[in-house]
Amino acid sequence: MQRVWYVAYGSNLAFDRFRCYLAGGRPAGGMREYAGCRDTREPERMVSLEVPGGLVFAGESRVWGGGMAFYDTTAPGLVAGRGYLVTADQLGDVAAQEMRREPGGEFARELAGLLTEVESVHTMGPGRYETVARVGEQDGVPMFTVTHGDVAELALAAPSTAYLRWIAAGLREAHGWNGAQIADYLSAAPGVKGAWTVEALTEIASPRRPSPGTRR
Template identity: 30%
Template sequence: MSDRLWYVAYGSNLLRERFFVYLTGAEDGSEFGPHPPAPSSTAVDAERWLWIDHALYFAGVSRRWTGASAFVSLTIDPAEPSLAHAYLIDSVQLAHVASVENVVDSVDTSAAESLPIGEWTTLDIDRRGEAYRGKYDALLRLQDIDGQPAFTLTSSIAREHGEPSSKYLSTIRRGLLSAKIDMDVDAYLDAATGRITSTHRGSSSGA
């Protein structure tokens, strides 16, 4: 597999400046809080807005956002697509994004190299006995974009439905509006907020 791949975001990382904090790092007092920089300084080669056939929902509790986090179902459902923002990055940056999302020092994402389109694998996360770690433990391969592999992160289990904080929704809304796509953003977020995902029927190569 090429070292270049698409990371497909659907939550707060829809907002370009939010996602770039994962790569460049940020200090205390920044809008999105402190973040370690990615080991690779490779520039994002391209960006793309697209719809993915995986329903957006909110569940669990985020320490950063003090409310439920955004996830997409592992089940393919063309009837409930999610708007996503894809960034063309390298494999080192993908591993870094996975570690930050899971609040751990490192995550091995090398399984991406052999993951077939439409399948997912459970990442090996050292949770250290803390429930807030490892929420984004499923690496899902989506349809290729321009001939390059595409991936997103979500949960390997169906988590308890929850309400996202107003700050979190505001950041997601900013991201959606930046897409300049003709859609009712509030209706889209209302539907996702009320959606409960109880099962994951996708296939896993690691679960």
């Protein structure tokens, strides 16, 4: 069974939120119930990492309201991520759910099957998370994330409080950052910059964690 690293950079940085993609359920503050993967096993390992690129908030989330996080492969800088060691089929099912498609459906199977061929970036369609980017290797296993094919064409939009709280929780878990570090990082991201103050972001990034939400 092929193993891959799924690299999260948005709300899935927080493991409790990512579990909703794996096992099904609704994350706290979210407006959607997730079906979960066909294989609901938890990741074999988790690693903290940074990948070259930029974090951008754009569009409108039907789960959180406000802008969604995207990984800009062409931007300078580093994006704070978290790698989950999962199967290729699990990654396919996660990406399918990002696009409100059926786990195990045609899109999920196609994505899982093409991972061995992706050397840099592969766009499967025009949807907001229909592009797969290979961002490196960890212990000889390829690392992938999903994003939009042309982030620059998206309309910037400020993310909601609930969404930012999950991202902040994930940055604390994965990187051990404090509120000031999280606020500095997020305040520089297009879509957040100019829409949220550093003071407000520091408050959002306070140590309280969102509740796990409901899971099956």
